[in-house]
Amino acid sequence: MKVLGTKFNVNNYDASDSQVVLVQGSVELKTANNDRVRMKPSELVSLQEGSFAEKRAVDTDEYICWMQGMINLDGESVESVAQRLSHYYGVTILFDDEMVAERFYGKLMLSDHVNETLRAIETMTQTRIKVHGDTIYLVKK
Structure with a gap:
């Protein structure tokens, strides 16, 4: 480049x-x-x-908002959100097969800790978080 x-x-x-x-x-x-x-x-x-x-x-703005500590979710797939958060926090985030069609909307503030950000996802969606070892799962309620 x-x-x-x-x-x-x-x-x-x-x-x-x-x-x-x-x-x-x-x-x-x-x-x-x-x-x-x-x-x-x-x-x-x-x-x-x-x-x-x-x-x-x-x-x-959709591509640089993470520099201001947030992600704009304008119909973003659960796969994309899981991938972005996995890379941002350096953790493994997977999702339930039932969530493949899920879309996220709104602004997600990126906190210092992945748990706080995931609690925000639980609040704004029909999702709950399960932790198994070093892997975090997004599961449909």
């Missing part, structure tokens, strides 16, 4: 898939397969398996 601007966010939770969202300035991406993509503000670029996959316009 060649940074030509100043504000961007990179999601690289999975070694094979990455996303870059440009907030301000300019960024040029070069993939492992030598694809080159120049980005403008409010664009998201997805990379899969070392190749350019997609470029589209986005609302950058």
